[in-house]
Amino acid sequence: MTLSHDMNDRGIAMHNRISNIRHAPKRLLATALLAGTILAAGGLGNAAIAQEKVVIAVSPLGADSNLYWTTTGAFIFPSMQTLVGNDPETGGYDNSQLAESWEHSDGFKTWTFKLHPNATFNGDWGPVTSADVVHSFNLHIGEDAKLSGISRFREMTITAVDDHTVRFDLPSPDPDFLFSHAGRGSLVIYSKAQFDAEGLEGYETAPAGSGPFQYEGREVGQSLTFSTIADHWSGVTAEFDQIEFRWVSEPSTRFAMLSAGEAHAVTLPRDLSDDAMEAGQTVLSSTAGAMQSTMLFTGQFMNPEAEENRDARTYAWADVRVREAVNRALDRDAILEVLYGEGVQALPVYTMDPRFPGYSEEIATGFDDAFGYDPERAMELLADAGYPDAFDNAAIPLVVTSLAGNPEFAQMAELVQAYLDVVGIETEMREQDWATGNTAIRGFTADFVTPMRNAPVRPSALGVQIFFTKHASPHLDVGDPELNELGAMLIDETDPATRDQLLQDMFTRIFETYAHIPMASVPASVAVNSELVEGWTFPGSTSSGLSHYHLIDLK
Amino acid sequence: MLLYLTRRIASSLFALLVISVIVFLLSHLSGSPVDALLPDDATQEQVDSFIREWGLDKPLWQQYLTFLGNALQGDFGTSLKWPGEDAMGFVLDRMPATLKLGGLAILISVVIALPLGIAAAVYKGSPIDSLAQVFALLGQSMPNFWLGIILIWVFSVWLGWLPTSGTGTFAHSILPAIAIAWFQVSALARLTRSSMLEVLDAEYIKLARVKGVSETQVIWKHALRNAAVVPLTYFGILAASILTGSVVIETVFSWPGMGWVAIEAIRGRDFPVVQAVIIAYAVIYMLSNLVVDLLYVVVDPRIRHG
Numbered sequence: 103m104t105l106s107h108d109m110n111d112r113g114i115a116m117h118n119r120i121s122n123i124r125h126a127p128k129r130l131l132a133t134a135l136l137a138g139t140i141l142a143a144g145g146l147g148n149a150a151i152a153q154e155k156v157v158i159a160v161s162p163l164g165a166d167s168n169l170y171w172t173t174t175g176a177f178i179f180p181s182m183q184t185l186v187g188n189d190p191e192t193g194g195y196d197n198s199q200l201a202e203s204w205e206h207s208d209g210f211k212t213w214t215f216k217l218h219p220n221a222t223f224n225g226d227w228g229p230v231t232s233a234d235v236v237h238s239f240n241l242h243i244g245e246d247a248k249l250s251g252i253s254r255f256r257e258m259t260i261t262a263v264d265d266h267t268v269r270f271d272l273p274s275p276d277p278d279f280l281f282s283h284a285g286r287g288s289l290v291i292y293s294k295a296q297f298d299a300e301g302l303e304g305y306e307t308a309p310a311g312s313g314p315f316q317y318e319g320r321e322v323g324q325s326l327t328f329s330t331i332a333d334h335w336s337g338v339t340a341e342f343d344q345i346e347f348r349w350v351s352e353p354s355t356r357f358a359m360l361s362a363g364e365a366h367a368v369t370l371p372r373d374l375s376d377d378a379m380e381a382g383q384t385v386l387s388s389t390a391g392a393m394q395s396t397m398l399f400t401g402q403f404m405n406p407e408a409e410e411n412r413d414a415r416t417y418a419w420a421d422v423r424v425r426e427a428v429n430r431a432l433d434r435d436a437i438l439e440v441l442y443g444e445g446v447q448a449l450p451v452y453t454m455d456p457r458f459p460g461y462s463e464e465i466a467t468g469f470d471d472a473f474g475y476d477p478e479r480a481m482e483l484l485a486d487a488g489y490p491d492a493f494d495n496a497a498i499p500l501v502v503t504s505l506a507g508n509p510e511f512a513q514m515a516e517l518v519q520a521y522l523d524v525v526g527i528e529t530e531m532r533e534q535d536w537a538t539g540n541t542a543i544r545g546f547t548a549d550f551v552t553p554m555r556n557a558p559v560r561p562s563a564l565g566v567q568i569f570f571t572k573h574a575s576p577h578l579d580v581g582d583p584e585l586n587e588l589g590a591m592l593i594d595e596t597d598p599a600t601r602d603q604l605l606q607d608m609f610t611r612i613f614e615t616y617a618h619i620p621m622a623s624v625p626a627s628v629a630v631n632s633e634l635v636e637g638w639t640f641p642g643s644t645s646s647g648l649s650h651y652h653l654i655d656l657k
Numbered sequence: 658m659l660l661y662l663t664r665r666i667a668s669s670l671f672a673l674l675v676i677s678v679i680v681f682l683l684s685h686l687s688g689s690p691v692d693a694l695l696p697d698d699a700t701q702e703q704v705d706s707f708i709r710e711w712g713l714d715k716p717l718w719q720q721y722l723t724f725l726g727n728a729l730q731g732d733f734g735t736s737l738k739w740p741g742e743d744a745m746g747f748v749l750d751r752m753p754a755t756l757k758l759g760g761l762a763i764l765i766s767v768v769i770a771l772p773l774g775i776a777a778a779v780y781k782g783s784p785i786d787s788l789a790q791v792f793a794l795l796g797q798s799m800p801n802f803w804l805g806i807i808l809i810w811v812f813s814v815w816l817g818w819l820p821t822s823g824t825g826t827f828a829h830s831i832l833p834a835i836a837i838a839w840f841q842v843s844a845l846a847r848l849t850r851s852s853m854l855e856v857l858d859a860e861y862i863k864l865a866r867v868k869g870v871s872e873t874q875v876i877w878k879h880a881l882r883n884a885a886v887v888p889l890t891y892f893g894i895l896a897a898s899i900l901t902g903s904v905v906i907e908t909v910f911s912w913p914g915m916g917w918v919a920i921e922a923i924r925g926r927d928f929p930v931v932q933a934v935i936i937a938y939a940v941i942y943m944l945s946n947l948v949v950d951l952l953y954v955v956v957d958p959r960i961r962h963g
Contacts, residue, residue, distance in 0.1 A: 162921055167740040245706060246740075253702055306741060322739060322747075323921060324823070324913050350822060350911045351920065354806050358821045361814045506924075537926050544704065 155327075155344040156654055158628075159356045159368040160646070161506050162349035166323055168309050169302070170290045171242040175249045176645045178287045180345060180652075181224065181311035181328050185215050185235070185291070186283040190650045193390035193457065193641035195280045198336065200230055200291055200312060209596045210275035215283075217266040222335050224317075227293040227310040232262035237294035250645075251288045275596045277459075278561035285558050285643030314338050314652045315345060324349060330652075340652040353509070360631050366654070367630045367638070371509035372442060378629040385629050388642025392626035393557035395508070396452035397500075397518060397619040398569065399425065400548035402581025404617065414581065416494050417549060423487040424527075425616035428498070429473045430480035431525040437517045438622050441510045448473075449620045451609045453556055453565030459598065460562040460605025465613050472613065473620070480525040490528055497528040499550040505536045507646070511553040514621070518551075544577045551619070558643050559623075563592060563601065566608050570617065580617050633657065665950050669943040676939045677728060681721050684928040711737075724932070733933040738925035744933040748918055752937070754824065755907070755914030758837065759900040761830055765838040766845055766895060771888070773842070774849025778857060779876060789846060796843030805836035805909040822911040833910040837903055841895050845888055852887040856880045893949030897942045 165173040170182065178184070187198030197203060201215040221230040242249060243256045254276070261269045272279070282288040293310040300307075308317050314336065315328035325348045330340045348365070350356045357374050359365040360383060370378060375385050401414025418424050434448045450469040454461055490496030500515040519529045532550055542548040556565055564574070571589035572579035579586070585608060592604045612618065626647025630638065636655040640648060708714050712723065727733065733744035777789035812832060813821040820829050856862065857880050865875050904916035911917070915934055922930035 162924075164925060165738055165740060169740065172740040245710070248707075256702075321913070322742070323917070324911070348823070348911070351917075351924075352806075352909045352911070355809065355822050355909055355911060358806075358809045358814050362817065362821050364813075364821055 154342060155346055156340075156342045156367075156651075156656070157346045157348060157359075157365045158648070158651075159348045159350045159359050159365040160648070161369065162323065162351055164506065165248065166349075168306050168317075168320070169241075169246075170287075170292075171244065171247040171249055171252070173248060174645075175251075175287050177347075178290060178644060178649070179309070179311060179313070179317065179326070179328070180315040181313045181317045182290045182292075182309070183312045184283050184285075184287050184289060186280050188285045188641045188643035188649070190639040190641050190653060191389050193285075193388075193643050195284055198338075199284075200235075201283070204280070206277075206279070210277045210279070211272045213270045213272070213276075213279050214263065215268050215270075217268070218335070219266055220335050221312055223293045223295070223310045223312050224331060225296075225308075225310045227295045230291060230293075230312050231265045232268045233265075234291055234294045235268045235289075236260050236262050237297060238292045239289060241292065242289055249288055251282055251286065254282065255288060274593060277596070277598070277601065278564055281561050281564065285641070285645075285649060286560075287644065314340060318344070338652050340654065341656055342654070345651055345654075357629075360629055363631060363634065365631070366634050366656075367628045369507075369627075369648075370629050375627065375629055376443070382632055383629050384632045384635070385627050386638055387625040387627045388640050388647060390457065390625070390641045390643070391455065391559055391623040392642025392647040393508075393555050393624045394449055394452055394455070394559055395510075395514070395553065395555050395621040395624060396449070397514065397551050397621065398452075398554045398578070399551055399580070399618060400543060401546075402579055404585075404615065405581025406583070414549070418489070418493050418496050418498055418527075419551070421487050421489075421493075422615055423483040424489060424493075427480040427483040427487075427489075427525065428522060428527060429616050429619055430476045430483065431527065432518060432521045432619070433475040434473075434621070435475070437514070437521070440517060441514055442622055442624050446622050446624055449623045451613050452554075452618055452620045453560065453562055453569055454609045455559050455562060455623070457559070458562040459602045460566070460609060462606045462609055465606075465609055468613075473616075477525050480527075484526060489526075495549075497530045498522070499530045499532045501539055501550050501552040502531050502533045503536050503539055503553065505553075505555070507557070508553070508555055514553050518619070546577060548577075557647070558645055562605050562609075566605065566612075567592070570608070570612055582611070582615065582617065585611055585617075661954070662951075665947060669947060672943065673936070673939055677725060677936065678721070680932050680935045681724055682717075684931050728932075728936065733936075734929035736922075736927055736930050738922060738927040738930065744927075744929035745937070747930060748915055748933045748937050751913055751915050751918050754912060755900060755903055755916060758830055758833055758903060758907070758912060758914060759896070761834040762837040762841065762899045762903075763896055765834055766841040766899070767892075769838075770842045770845035771849055774846040774888070775853055775876065775881065777846065777850040778853035781854060786850075789850065793843035793847050796839040796841075799839070801836050801840055802905045802909050804839060805833065805906050808832045808836055809910075822909075824913055829910075829912075833903075833906050833912050836906050836909070837899055841899060845891060845895060848891050849884070849888050852884040853880060856884040859883075889952060890949065893945045893952075897945035900938075900941050900945075 163173065163177055167173055170178070183199045185199055185201040186204070187196045188194070189196045197218075200217055200221055202218045204213060204215045206213045217230055217232065217235070222228065223230060239255065239260045242252060257273045259271045261271070263269050270279070291312065292305060296304045296310045308319070311317065312335070314331050314334045316331055318327040318329050320326045325346055327344060327346045329344050330342060332339060348359075350359065353371050353374050356365065356368040357370055357378060360368045360378065361381060379385055399417070399419045401417055403414040403417050403420040405414065414420060419428065438446050438448060448469065450466045450473075454465070500519050502512045502515045504512050515531065519531060522529050539548070539550070539552050542550075543552075554569070556569070559565070560568070567574040567589050569575070569578050570580050570582075571586050573586070573589045573593060588604055588608045588611065592601060592608070595601050595604060626640070626642035628638070628648060634657060636657050638650075638654045640650045640653065643649060712720060715723075731745055736742040736744050736747055739747060773789050773792070777786045780786055809821050809832060812819045819832055820826075823829055862875060862880055865879050870879070903912075903914060904919050906912070907914045907916035908920045915937065918930060919934045919938075921927075922934060
């Protein structure tokens with residue numbers, strides 16, 4: 103009896119064990135689904151919040167601080183304002199920021215700005231006055247300033263004419279002064295009243311701005327959050343309550359955030375943008391060109407005299423026939439389609455832009471004839487130049503690098519190499535990070551051909567001086583006496599027509615001497631979640647390419 | 658034993674000194690922070706001012722001595738990328754996030770790997786063993802950043818169960834912890850299996866079985882106790898690897914830990930933070946190994962009495 107009972111118990115236990123094993127997968131599945139449902143429920147909560155809060159995921163900033171002047175100016179908080187705005191449709195200057203109007207002297211050496219009389223700082227810090235502009239100016243020209251273009255500001259003086267009028271006196275004419283005050287953002291206006299009350303600590307904790315959003319807080323290196331001002335002095339109001347910027351390094355993660363509905367908009371490299379569109383998301387482009395790209399020959403290769411540190415005349419590209427051959431060897435249509443997609447136009451001369459003076463229709467129309475894809479002509483030119491035997495440094499080092507915001511740079515070098523190889527131009531791929539390349543360029547030891555960008559697109563007069571002459575950034579000077587002479591004349595010239603002609607002459611010289619390898623004029627783009635975002639108009643006028651966040655149109 | 662410990666601590670300190678030299682040289686030889694932190698069109702005046710401000714104009718040996726003197730006081734300077742932040746303070750502020758993620762990953766590793774390794778050894782040649790081998794092979798073959806992205810797509814995008822990235826809730830830590838743990842589960846499971854197989858074949862185990870000791874006791878008491886030395890050795894490496902090896906995963910999941918700081922600082926040429934984070938990692942590694950050495954003393958009486 104006992105034995106039988108024991109056997110029975112064992113049988114039941116065995117049955118239970120088998121039953122447990124049989125049902126284990128079902129239980130496991132049920133548990134997993136339950137867990138998933140609970141977790142997903144949490145996620146749905148987030149999605150609901152996301153409708154009130156717009157989330158934009160982008161690459162982390164080079165420098166991350168509430169003190170704008172200590173950064174390179176890559177990102178202007180939507181809570182802060184400059185003096186001059188950019189029209190969202192055209193990119194042209196407008197009075198949507200703090201200056202209601204402006205005027206300049208005949209010689210472009212004095213610029214006077216009148217502030218909007220009703221402009222106020224958020225958070226009860228009072229009206230925006232000339233004192234705030236002067237105070238901000240002084241902060242921006244301090245020793246800790248790293249802003250692009252701030253050295254020009256250090257040479258000028260600022261005067262508060264009255265409560266709502268400020269005057270800038272410049273040491274030399276600057277017809278493009280508005281550029282520094284618009285999307286480029288060399289001067290962002292902080293509240294003097296807040297500084298007087300709280301000092302820099304106040305700015306570090308929560309800087310008061312005058313924009314249509316109010317600073318809410320930051321997770322260092324992770325995110326920045328702003329709330330919408332319901333009754334902003336300018337009359338503009340976003341249709342959502344909050345906007346959060348998340349710094350996410352990995353592009354695949356940003357893409358996943360977009361696909362999962364965690365982000366309304368993300369910046370993506372070209373290949374992932376295509377994937378995003380295939381997945382039903384929308385890629386929006388800026389209304390105007392946000393960036394120009396090129397590959398620059400480095401060194402003063404057009405200098406008839408040897409450089410102090412290195413004689414760039416030994417480089418293969420010191421011979422104009424080689425430079426032309428390099429340009430003729432490239433099928434730009436194919437390259438640009440791979441790098442940027444369809445519809446991106448080739449750029450005739452880097453830094454020349456139809457929005458600015460100096461634009462030459464003649465150069466633009468003659469581009470195909472002079473730079474068009476012609477491998478046979480490239481080979482003829484090389485043979486004529488005796489390439490490679492007649493050159494000490496026949497191989498052209500191409501820099502393979504990447505730069506935040508320009509993931510296409512590495513591929514650009516690889517594509518150029520492939521085309522140069524076809525016509526027999528020897529190349530050497532040089533993998534180096536952006537900073538290393540810059541070290542060589544600044545040290546006048548650069549002996550390579552490197553990708554370069556112009557973002558935001560500078561006024562031509564500024565761009566051409568920076569990238570081709572000795573007058574703005576001597577380390578990028580190609581060493582051409584004629585270009586440098588034209589550049590010197592441009593500095594002092596104030597007559598618009600003459601300036602236009604001088605610029606055209608400079609662009610013609612660059613064009614005719616094949617002084618670089620122009621690539622493209624590219625709009626800024628952002629991928630948006632098609633189910634959450636209807637549209638967003640932005641001109642691509644800032645360093646990051648993004649702006650006008652109050653115009654994000656939700657579904 | 659005291660002599661043993663003194664030697665271990667002294668060698669650790671010497672290693673730390675060597676690491677400080679390497680870190681200092683590498684962070685300076687790999688390029689100038691000037692070019693990463695100043696805009697492309699910075700003037701020479703801006704460059705000169707920056708160089709003066711950060712003492713980059715002094716001889717390298719002088720910079721190193723200054724660095725070492727300050728480092729001994731925990732002062733690695735202020736961050737270049739996160740202006741105003743103390744470099745070591747910034748790194749240490751991120752340590753809890755890394756410990757949280759690493760702790761979860763270690764927990765997952767141990768909870769899965771030990772039973773898996775034991776089961777694979779006990780049922781050698783069975784489907785359980787094969788399954789464990791496949792699991793281990795996958796874990797050791799898949800790059801963890803790739804696994805991380807796959808996990809994001811499956812569990813966040815397709816199923817919508819978990820957040821893709823960031824921090825805030827426990828749910829945020831699940832995917833990155835799994836991505837870190839899988840490789841370690843594989844390594845630990847394989848080690849446990851091979852160690853258990855060796856022990857299960859030993860004479861005293863056979864004797865225990867002949868004496869009628871239950872199989873559960875044979876495996877969990879007699880065999881595991883002796884086989885545990887090998888996984889225990891690896892545990893120190895595992896803990897350190899998980900804490901220091903989270904660099905890529907923290908970046909993929911935008912998890913604000915020390916690994917994320919390391920990558921961001923390297924990208925930004927923020928060498929005060931790079932130096933601080935590497936020294937912090939070195940200390941973690943050494944402490945982990947020191948703890949393991951101490952555990953050896955506890956487990957192996959030969960060291961205690963040697």
